[in-house]
Amino acid sequence: MTRWLFDLGNTRLKMAPLTADGEPGKVVAIAHGEGDFAAAIEAALPRDGDIAYLASVASAQTTAALQEALSQRFARTAVARTAAHFAGLRIAYAKPDKLGVDRFLALLAAHARGGAWLVAGVGTALTIDLLDGEGAHRGGRIAPSPALMREALHQRARQLPEVGGDYAEFADDTEAALASGCEGAAVALIERSLAKAAEALGAAPGLLLHGGGADALAAHLPQAQIASHLVLRGLAQWAHRSGGE
Incomplete structure (x- = not known):
């Protein structure tokens, strides 16, 4: 087949x-x-x-x-569509269809690993979702990804380049300042989410990064695990468990 x-x-x-x-x-x-x-x-x-x-x-x-x-x-x-309950995963949203199916499938793949996870997807948007060790989704956040921040700044102020620059804590040129500010904003949001997740769960969850921008942020988050193609892995789980074979 x-x-x-x-x-x-x-x-x-x-x-x-x-x-x-x-x-x-x-x-x-x-x-x-x-x-x-x-x-x-x-x-x-x-x-x-x-x-x-x-x-x-x-x-x-x-x-x-x-x-x-x-x-x-x-x-x-x-x-595939988001479901309130699926294979031991329970979605926090009162209206599950409002949770993007990509986030749902990433959570499904994370749940299959076992344990509690903070799942951060770095694509067009930065999505952050908390999953406890019992399979309950505790909710999440959505923000612009670093790439989208750069794009939006460039659209509003053409003199600000859309790409380029290396991360620095205190940059000494515009390109580096843009890279540092946009990547730093994403890192700070993930770090705060990790801290609040530890408070909510009583212990720090693991951190999974996935998506096209994951590698750049992983350099600043040493505790992170890169989960390549997490949505596709969740879709494979869905295919196996949905009876769609």
Whole structure:
């Protein structure tokens, strides 16, 4: 049986085959904000598949374009959605559908590891979610990621470069000051969340970082573990446990 996982985010599509041991295989990432997205996914997709497992937080138009492409290559598409209770995970939101499916799946993958975790996703947004050792989601935060902060500053003040500069505690040029301020803001929010999580749980949880911007922040958070493709791993868990096979 040929099964693939598709994580459609705000800026990129990440996709991988679902291996026989229930894990994502080699991951391919395609940006969908530029170029011919339809042609790119057509080139990357298998010719003939059985099931596509899809999680999307992208726009309805972009999601529809991907679903159309999947319908040409797969016999069936199963779309993951946030659930209040799933495989021992319990979501804090009174309206679970308001929690992005990417956060839900990242929490599901974290829960499968066992123990308590602060899960920080660093993509277009910075998302932070607290999961206790019993599988209860205690809530979270959403803020701009460092990359989005830089982009927003550049849009409002063109003289401020969108990229460049190295982190320093007290920078001596504009590029470094921007990198330091935006990365530092994200690090400070994560550190505060860790401190408050320890108060809430009575002990410090582990820290999982995932997403395209995770490596840059991990340099300032020595206790962090990088969890590559955490959403795809959660989607693999969902595929196995949802009965969608």
